[in-house]
Amino acid sequence: xxxKVLVSDKLSETAVQIFRDAGxxxxxxxxxxxxxxxxxxVIGQYDGLAIRSATKVTEKIxxxxxxxxxxxxxxxxxxxxxxVAASKKGVIVMNTPFGNMITTAxxxxxMMFAVARQIPEASASTHAGKWEKxxxxxxxxxxxxxxxxxxxxxGGIVCDRARGLKMKVVAYDPFLGEEKAAKMGVExxxxxxxxxxxxxxxxxxxxxxxxxxxxxxxxxxxxxxxVRIINCARGGLVDEEALADMLKSGxxxxxxxxxxxxxxxxxxxxxxxxxxxxxxxxxxxTSEAQENVALQVAQQMSNYLxxxxxxxxxxxxxxTAEEAKIMGPWVSLAGHLGxxxxxxxxxxxxxxxxxxxxxxxxxNLDALNCASIAGIMKRVNPDVNMVSAPVIxxxxxxxxxxxxxxxxxxxxxxxxxxxxxxxxxxSVAGTVFSDGKPRxxxxxxxxxxxxxxAHMLYTTNEDVPGIIGLLGNTMGKNGVxxxxxxxxxxxxxxxxxxxxxxxxxIPADVLKTLDGTGMFQQVKPLEFDVx
Numbered sequence: 001x002x003x004k005v006l007v008s009d010k011l012s013e014t015a016v017q018i019f020r021d022a023g024x025x026x027x028x029x030x031x032x033x034x035x036x037x038x039x040x041x042v043i044g045q046y047d048g049l050a051i052r053s054a055t056k057v058t059e060k061i062x063x064x065x066x067x068x069x070x071x072x073x074x075x076x077x078x079x080x081x082x083x084v085a086a087s088k089k090g091v092i093v094m095n096t097p098f099g100n101m102i103t104t105a106x107x108x109x110x111m112m113f114a115v116a117r118q119i120p121e122a123s124a125s126t127h128a129g130k131w132e133k134x135x136x137x138x139x140x141x142x143x144x145x146x147x148x149x150x151x152x153x154x155g156g157i158v159c160d161r162a163r164g165l166k167m168k169v170v171a172y173d174p175f176l177g178e179e180k181a182a183k184m185g186v187e188x189x190x191x192x193x194x195x196x197x198x199x200x201x202x203x204x205x206x207x208x209x210x211x212x213x214x215x216x217x218x219x220x221x222x223x224x225x226x227v228r229i230i231n232c233a234r235g236g237l238v239d240e241e242a243l244a245d246m247l248k249s250g251x252x253x254x255x256x257x258x259x260x261x262x263x264x265x266x267x268x269x270x271x272x273x274x275x276x277x278x279x280x281x282x283x284x285x286t287s288e289a290q291e292n293v294a295l296q297v298a299q300q301m302s303n304y305l306x307x308x309x310x311x312x313x314x315x316x317x318x319x320t321a322e323e324a325k326i327m328g329p330w331v332s333l334a335g336h337l338g339x340x341x342x343x344x345x346x347x348x349x350x351x352x353x354x355x356x357x358x359x360x361x362x363x364n365l366d367a368l369n370c371a372s373i374a375g376i377m378k379r380v381n382p383d384v385n386m387v388s389a390p391v392i393x394x395x396x397x398x399x400x401x402x403x404x405x406x407x408x409x410x411x412x413x414x415x416x417x418x419x420x421x422x423x424x425x426x427s428v429a430g431t432v433f434s435d436g437k438p439r440x441x442x443x444x445x446x447x448x449x450x451x452x453x454a455h456m457l458y459t460t461n462e463d464v465p466g467i468i469g470l471l472g473n474t475m476g477k478n479g480v481x482x483x484x485x486x487x488x489x490x491x492x493x494x495x496x497x498x499x500x501x502x503x504x505x506i507p508a509d510v511l512k513t514l515d516g517t518g519m520f521q522q523v524k525p526l527e528f529d530v531x
Contacts, residue, residue: 003305004045008033009052011074015294022302024048040064048301050074051081059085070094070304074297075284077234078314087315090388094300094313098153099293100284105157107283108202108232109165111256114277115228116141116200118254121275139199142166147198149214150233151176151186155204159186170194195222200230207234217242225251232258232283235265244269247276258283310367316387317366327363330415333430333438334368336452336528337417338375340428340440343526344458345379351399351420352376355429358413361404369402372417414441440486446497448488453501456526461519463489463496470519471498478510 002025007016010030019026027046032039033055043049044066051057052074062068062085071081072094086093114120117138125132146162148155151171159169169186172194181188191214194201201223205211215229215238223229229252231238240261246252247270254275260268263281270276284290303309308328309321319327334354354372356365367386374389384392393400407413416429429442430452440450443458461467468487475482484501506525515523 003047005048005050005301005305006032006043006046007050008039008055009050009074010054011050011052011294011298012291014291015074015298018295018298019302022306024302024305036061043068048072048305050297050301053077053080055080057081057086062086062089062091065089065091070301072096072297072301074290074293075100083315084391086387087391088388090385092304092310092313092316092387094297094304094311096293096296096300097312099296100286100289101153101157103286103289104232104283105154105161107258107279108154108158108204108230109161111230111232111258111277111279112141112146112200112202112228115230115254115256115275118275120277141200144168144199145170145197147172147194147201148186149173149191149194149201149203150205150211151181151184152204154233155202156184158202158204159184167200170197191219192222195219196224198224198227200228202230203233203237205233205237207236212236213239215239215243217245220246220252223252226253228252228254228256230256232256235259235261235263240269244273247273317364317370319364319367323364323367327367329432329436329438330360330363330368331371333432334371334415334417335375336438336440336530337415337428337430338372339378339528340375340443340526341417341419341426342376342379344426344524345376345419345421347421347423349376349396349398349419349421351401352393353418353420354400354402355416355418356402356404356413357409357416358405358407358411360413360415361406365402365404368415369400372415373400376417376419411441416442440499443488443497443499444495446488446490446495448486448497448499450486450499451484451501452528452530453483454528454530455502455505456528457498457500457502457506458522458524458526459498459500459514459520460522461496461498462521463491463493464519467496467498467519470517471500471514474510474514475500475502478507478513480504480506480510 002023004025005019007028016026016028040061043061043064047067047069049071057071059082068091070092074096076095076097078095081093083093118136122136144167146167146169148159148171151173162169163185170189171186172189172191176188178188217239220242256277258279259281300311303321307321308324310316310319354369370386373393374384374386377384377389377392411431414429414431416427418425418427430438430440432438438452481503482500483503486499489496511523
């Protein structure tokens with residue numbers, strides 16, 4: 001059956017056609033997002049939900065979304081999606097951060113020009129029949145220093161455009177390296193220095209705990225007298241009350257804001273102050289940007305639902321379509337390793353340690369980590385998946401650590417998962433052979449070569465004669481067909497293990513019979529999601 005997607009906000013017909021061309025059953029209802037009750041009533045039918053800003057995806061909506069796998073927002077902001085509830089539900093949340101980069105950067109440049117030359121006030125005065133030529137004395141941008149807070153995608157475009165205007169650009173961004181800064185033609189500085197040197201300051205960072213109020217009253221006081229401040233990024237990055245006070249005192253010469261701490265902004269401390277330019281969150285509001293993000297969201301959702309590729313996800317590691325093809329068997333292996341340990345571990349888990357060796361260490365480890373954690377957590381929550389598993393693990397205080405190393409043994413690559421509890425450590429390792437099938441290659445430090453099946457039996461015992469016959473005879477007498485039988489031991493007469501891959505679930509009375517022989521330390525049936 002084809003995946004089914006609901007479009008509950010306005011997307012272009014071209015975007016809707018992308019879904020159709022990809023074989024997606026798309027339901028285009030652009031007004032539905034405004035009706036919360038109706039949306040909750042129908043959302044259970046859909047695998048995907050494509051939205052803009054009108055649809056509010058609340059916890060209540062997500063509770064009703066029994067089949068939902070992905071929500072995608074045509075745009076950057078996802079404040080209208082309860083991402084915590086979505087993650088717990090195992091629903092991927094995507095946005096489209098690149099479709100409106102140029103549009104937003106251009107708006108920041110336009111706002112900078114507007115505040116430098118007082119264009120809106122001069123326009124209003126002229127429309128009123130006044131000719132106040134001497135009142136609107138501006139400043140040139142050429143030769144001025146622009147301080148860019150956040151030199152990522154949009155900030156980088158602003159830097160490029162500003163250099164074209166012959167401005168000197170200084171940038172504060174903890175993730176900007178010296179080499180990258182040199183290629184961009186900007187000077188990398190600390191925030192304190194940027195505040196002291198910049199004639200204009202423009203913000204291009206997301207709203208996080210680290211960036212909230214980054215231009216606080218204290219930091220605004222450190223700015224150069226006569227500075228002009230532009231914010232086309234996110235509300236809450238600037239202390240608006242403090243900025244209003246400094247505009248009134250003359251320390252700040254002007255400001256241009258497209259975003260506000262409270263939106264819609266019907267009142268604000270910056271409103272009606274001289275040389276303050278305000279626009280109603282128009283950064284992405286061009287026909288080109290709106291079309292770009294609509295097409296991007298349709299393509300991303302189609303790729304995920306058809307191939308498993310994850311692009312621009314906020315609560316899941318991104319995996320390209322090519323990675324999805326190559327990593328598919330390794331993701332399955334990671335899930336099986338986790339499932340093995342999860343089914344073997346009854347006591348609370350304190351930590352999960354994952355080792356990647358050889359060629360697998362070069363892959364997308366975040367995605368593999370999620371698969372392993374999901375496999376482990378399925379024991380306590382069968383509905384867990386790669387999105388919700390890390391959230392559940394974090395809630396339980398489980399520490400996750402990873403190690404990657406160069407090829408160290410027989411296999412080109414392998415994965416080893418270890419869980420730590422109060423009582424013990426338990427580990428299992430596996431690899432993917434050239435046939436694309438995952439294998440268990442080590443359990444409890446004992447080397448094996450076991451094909452993984454949907455129904456398996458794991459036993460431990462002392463290395464003594466008769467175990468193979470006992471297992472084979474018991475299974476045969478009870479009509480349990482063995483597809484694969486693997487043995488391993490630590491040393492002669494030491495600890496031994498057996499893994500049996502059987503065609504059907506093993507009846508409880510068979511397990512009881514084996515346990516009653518007194519020959520086994522452990523008899524454990526295992527189930528794996530094998531496609």
